[in-house]
Amino acid sequence: xxxxxxxxxxxxxxxxxxxxxxxxxxxxxxxxxxxxxxxxxxxxxxxxxxxxxxxxxxxxxxxxxxxxxxxxxxxxxxxxxxxxxxxxxxxxxxxxxxxxxxxxxxxxxxxxxxxxxxxxxxxxxxxxxxxxxxxxxxxxxxxxxxxxxxxxxxxxxxxxxxxxxxxxxxxxxxxxxxxxxxxxxxxxxxxxxxxxxxxxxxxxxxxxxxxxxxxxxxxxxxxxxxxxxxxxxxxxxxxxxxxxxxxxxxxxxxxxxxxxxxxxxxxxxxxxxxxxxxxxxxxxxxxxxxxxxxxxxxxxxxxxxxxxxxxxxxxxxxxxxx
Amino acid sequence: xxxxxxxxxxxxxxxxxxxxxxxxxxxxxxxxxxxxxxxxxxxxxxxxxxxxxxxxxxxxxxxxxxxxxxxxxxxxxxxxxxxxxxxxxxxxxxxxxxxxxxxxxxxxxxxxxxxxxxxxxxxxxxxxxxxxxxxxxxxxxxxxxxxxxxxxxxxxxxxxxxxxxxxxxxxxxxxxxxxxxxxxxxxxxxxxxxxxxxxxxxxxxxxxxxxxxxxxxxxxxxxxxxxxxxxxxxxxxxxxxxxxxxxxxxxxxxxxxxxxxxxxxxxxxxxxxxxxxxxxxxxxxxxxxxxxxxxxxxxxxxxxxxxxxxxxxxxxxxxxxx
Numbered sequence: 001x002x003x004x005x006x007x008x009x010x011x012x013x014x015x016x017x018x019x020x021x022x023x024x025x026x027x028x029x030x031x032x033x034x035x036x037x038x039x040x041x042x043x044x045x046x047x048x049x050x051x052x053x054x055x056x057x058x059x060x061x062x063x064x065x066x067x068x069x070x071x072x073x074x075x076x077x078x079x080x081x082x083x084x085x086x087x088x089x090x091x092x093x094x095x096x097x098x099x100x101x102x103x104x105x106x107x108x109x110x111x112x113x114x115x116x117x118x119x120x121x122x123x124x125x126x127x128x129x130x131x132x133x134x135x136x137x138x139x140x141x142x143x144x145x146x147x148x149x150x151x152x153x154x155x156x157x158x159x160x161x162x163x164x165x166x167x168x169x170x171x172x173x174x175x176x177x178x179x180x181x182x183x184x185x186x187x188x189x190x191x192x193x194x195x196x197x198x199x200x201x202x203x204x205x206x207x208x209x210x211x212x213x214x215x216x217x218x219x220x221x222x223x224x225x226x227x228x229x230x231x232x233x234x235x236x237x238x239x240x241x242x243x244x245x246x247x248x249x250x251x252x253x254x255x256x257x258x259x260x261x262x263x264x265x266x267x268x269x270x271x272x273x274x275x276x277x278x279x280x281x282x283x284x285x286x287x288x289x290x291x292x293x294x295x296x297x298x299x300x301x302x303x304x305x306x307x308x309x310x311x312x313x314x315x316x317x318x319x320x321x322x
Numbered sequence: 323x324x325x326x327x328x329x330x331x332x333x334x335x336x337x338x339x340x341x342x343x344x345x346x347x348x349x350x351x352x353x354x355x356x357x358x359x360x361x362x363x364x365x366x367x368x369x370x371x372x373x374x375x376x377x378x379x380x381x382x383x384x385x386x387x388x389x390x391x392x393x394x395x396x397x398x399x400x401x402x403x404x405x406x407x408x409x410x411x412x413x414x415x416x417x418x419x420x421x422x423x424x425x426x427x428x429x430x431x432x433x434x435x436x437x438x439x440x441x442x443x444x445x446x447x448x449x450x451x452x453x454x455x456x457x458x459x460x461x462x463x464x465x466x467x468x469x470x471x472x473x474x475x476x477x478x479x480x481x482x483x484x485x486x487x488x489x490x491x492x493x494x495x496x497x498x499x500x501x502x503x504x505x506x507x508x509x510x511x512x513x514x515x516x517x518x519x520x521x522x523x524x525x526x527x528x529x530x531x532x533x534x535x536x537x538x539x540x541x542x543x544x545x546x547x548x549x550x551x552x553x554x555x556x557x558x559x560x561x562x563x564x565x566x567x568x569x570x571x572x573x574x575x576x577x578x579x580x581x582x583x584x585x586x587x588x589x590x591x592x593x594x595x596x597x598x599x600x601x602x603x604x605x606x607x608x609x610x611x612x613x614x615x616x617x618x619x620x621x622x623x624x625x626x627x628x629x630x631x632x633x634x635x636x637x638x639x640x641x642x643x644x
Binding site for chain 1: 390436443446447449454457458460461569572573576582583612615616617618620621622624
């Protein structure tokens with residue numbers, strides 16, 4: 001009987017599966033179209049270019065799983081990079097100490113979001129819209145909008161430009177460690193299960209004994225921490241720290257997360273889906289450039305993909321929602 | 323204090339506190355920098371913020387219906403270019419204005435159809451549309467500005483002073499019409515009903531999907547009008563216009579007291595929000611503070627506005643899931 005078999009096949013169809021298939025087609029197309037697309041050098045290029053957004057999208061996945069959103073991460077990235085530059089250049093701290101300023105600033109910024117969202121119960125969209133302006137504004141105020149910190153020591157630039165043995169870019173192990181940590185947290189611990197429960201229903205999660213406020217706080221602080229780390233990586237990759245660092249990265253991260261099948265309403269989603277979404281975006285930008293197609297196509301296709309992804313997600317969720 | 327006054331104060335608490343903040347700012351300016359009140363400066367402020375007010379009216383409708391539109395910056399750019407191209411093609415000025423509004427309405431209808439008919443989340447749909455529309459415009463125009471506009475285009479061909487007056491009058495008339503309509507017309511009440519509780523609205527004989535669709539169409543049309551009133555102030559139409567407009571407008575609406583969870587808010591608040599955030603930057607310049615701190619201060623105002631609101635009204639977790 002063909003019909004039940006078809007139904008069973010549909011049942012096995014996951015968002016991640018469909019995305020992996022689309023990714024394979026994407027790779028095949030670009031391999032046929034462009035020169036140098038399938039090469040070690042290009043793979044390094046792709047990993048380097050997606051390092052910062054990758055770190056942000058992992059944290060954003062955890063935030064969105066709880067039904068929240070963090071619009072401030074791109075601004076916090078900029079603020080972390082600028083304050084790190086200021087600590088090194090203006091305060092004269094040794095670079096090894098100054099580099100720690102970036103994650104510290106990220107954590108502090110994340111803590112502000114955390115307090116406002118988890119203690120005061122304010123809507124995350126508005127809180128992080130406010131801190132989006134606040135963090136970027138402080139970065140602009142400190143640098144007077146124009147000052148750029150450059151001339152970082154070589155040992156620091158290694159974080160963003162260096163090669164490990166075998167030509168592996170430094171971003172790869174960083175991204176892998178972060179991805180593995182987030183995957184374990186979200187998919188293999190009670191904490192991760194709790195995040196999803198909060199996403200489905202904060203009230204229900206509270207009655208189930210989950211410390212909702214504490215979990216929410218930790219998610220926003222993690223998000224800030226990743227923004228801080230990404231700020232250091234960004235400054236090291238470009239060799240400069242400026243107030244406009246990371247502009248629009250929050251939207252790229254959200255795009256990767258939603259493309260990866262995480263529901264914007266929370267509760268459903270996965271870290272591996274986000275990684276696939278991130279890869280799809282990175283390959284799109286890179287492949288179109290190598291194939292000499294107009295760069296605008298990348299944005300247009302991102303938009304179309306995003307709408308297709310939530311459309312598909314909606315169809316799948318109607319079937320599998322618990 | 324008589325009871326009626328006390329009740330009115332309680333009902334308009336947010337509007338009153340924003341008005342007090344605005345008056346305090348103006349008072350400070352009167353004492354420290356009276357040059358702020360020179361006619362030329364006030365006129366520039368009014369003309370500059372008239373388009374923001376018009377876009378904020380549309381955003382208030384959308385947020386009242388429990389939706390959001392972050393694609394308005396891209397819509398703004400497209401409508402401006404459309405108006406410029408129509409004028410260049412020799413279309414008479416009233417039809418140019420109609421064309422800009424219709425172009426915006428059509429873009430809003432696309433958003434509305436995706437959100438209302440397919441039931442997709444507005445934040446993701448409009449995020450995708452923001453990227454997609456912006457890149458389509460860049461592809462079509464290759465970043466070139468619309469130049470060589472006919473004399474009838476700038477200031478509606480009225481000359482500078484009457485043109486400025488026309489812009490402010492149009493903005494205020496639009497505001498008055500919508501403020502009246504939202505409060506006094508059944509269709510306006512339907513927006514509140516839909517935003518408060520779509521299910522209950524449905525049972526009360528309202529079609530929530532139709533209401534949501536219509537608010538997006540109005541949003542687009544109003545953005546078209548805002549783009550028209552902005553582009554006639556300059557010699558050329560910039561294709562990169564409107565970047566970040568969505569966050570500026572959402573901030574003004576939220577500061578004005580409209581609840582991001584829908585159903586609560588008034589256009590008077592939006593007017594005050596636009597005035598406060600619009601006056602902040604120039605005020606800083608007149609008070610001798612560096613203008614680079616404008617964005618940080620705007621972020622602070624947003625956070626203060628939402629924080630004071632919650633501290634007064636209720637405990638945590640009211641909006642934790644939104």
